Amino acid sequence: MKQKVRIAAGQGFWGDLPDAPVRQVEGGPIDYLMLDYLAEVTMSIMQKQKARDPNAGYARDFVSLMNEILPACVDRGIKVVANAGGVNVEGCANAIVDVARKLDYSGKVKIGIVTGDDLLERIDDFITRGIELRNMDTDEVLASVRDRIQSANAYLGAAPIVEALGKGAQIVITGRATDTGLTLGPMIHEFGWAENDWNKLAAGTIAGHIIECGAQCSGGNCQYEWETIPDLVSVGFPIAEASPDASFVITKHNGTGGRINVPSIKEQLVYEMGDPHEYITPDCVADFTTIQLAEDGPDRVRVFGIKGRPSTEFLKVSISYSAGYKAVGTLVYAWPDAYEKARTADKILRGRLERLGLSFDQILTEFVGVNATHGPLAGKPSPDLAEVQLRVGVRGNDRSAVERFTKEIAPLILTGPPSVTGFAGGRPKVKEIVAYWPALIPKSEITPQVETIEA
């Protein structure tokens, strides 16, 4: 058994620094490259792409990335675990097979395919059988938005990834899998942890939580002494160095920028935290109040002492549904009296919307430079502000009303308060809102499937 396994994070979200995974592969030794491509509403975008083209519906970025790094990964024995498959895991795997053949790596790459998360075709069956898939936030039953559902996927955990690695897969592609499972899976595979060794599973899960947002644990978005964090131009993405006893070190490649220390890890640990006693994943329930941290040399933090408990009988399901339309318009007002001018413009705009008889579920006005981030806590603005951006958003089910709103912004320049600019981009775009519906489903309903193909 290896005594140390290095799992490198290459993407903190879909759209993160494109060269970060390349730098993880090229910048020093790693054993695994972990890539998270799926945000909450990503699946609905991919579902739409697949409806237009049956060969689409996965993260194409992953294919171009593999085109760049596949030879290095194969030659050095680096395994890749990615939830890049979206709603077409087979299509994604086939694209990687094509890449391998093109690069003359035929017969040298085994690809693991994890499916079974896509529930879109099973929704009616669930509802008929009394599985209501109630919204975890609002408690509404899913039937209330049945005709507007665009995608539905269960979050799979580490187990099918472990199975794929066990079958010799060098590249494991999943659909909706938890970010934490992408990191925990390789640890279970390498160290042979038992499926009920809750403390170890919790430790691997927390390692996953720390590195899943990429550089957000290694100096990015870090408040602690932020002015002194070196060389964010070349910020190093995190690497979890795991040991068989489930302690691990968070570090980054030598010569990269950013900073890893106890405060930077603490900031990431509390990110998107709920009840710290129960961080629930398909694999275990991790207790964040047991985490111990210690500095372990420059840009190294050791994490140990973690306790976990048995996983629950449910999996989380991520459902996306169409929820109306929105548009946001902005204009910039300059000194003097920038804030007063922006406020007056807002009143005029609202008066015109009212005169047109347009109604919306919500209208929100923000004054960027005054209250857009901290609201009333920002206090009274200085009368001498150099400029203020008026930002007005509307939301509603009537697309034509939202469309009409977008035509009322530009006219304010010639029909409202003076010293105004900032309309070079044209009319605001109307966006369809795809909203997120979190629900729970009994684990017994979901059977992950794992297969491997040779390139």
Place this chain on the structure above:
Amino acid sequence: MRIRLREIAHARSGDKGDTANVGVIALRDEFYPLLVRELTAARVKNHFKGICKGEVERFDLPNLGALNFLLHESLGGGGTLSLMTDAQGKTLSTALLRMEIEVPDPEAKQLGLAKANGS
């Protein structure tokens, strides 16, 4: 003496639907008891009046010198439904650090705060 929370803590915030979380971390271990004492859920709820329309829950993480607050109904519907610039509550971390707290002078002196504050 009155100090701003940012003198003794750093923070990070994020979202889960229409709920924002703000994790507040003591800059030095010896500041943590001050956070535990002063940052009650009620106090934080009052601080965020006009922003947080729901309940505030507090969870303690003494192992990290941190407190985690859940601010329910704070993100204009949350996710893609929200019209807010900060629909994910990412800047509520520093919004909390604006809070002013009263520290008895002897305690402030013991914690080295008086000096840091130049008074």
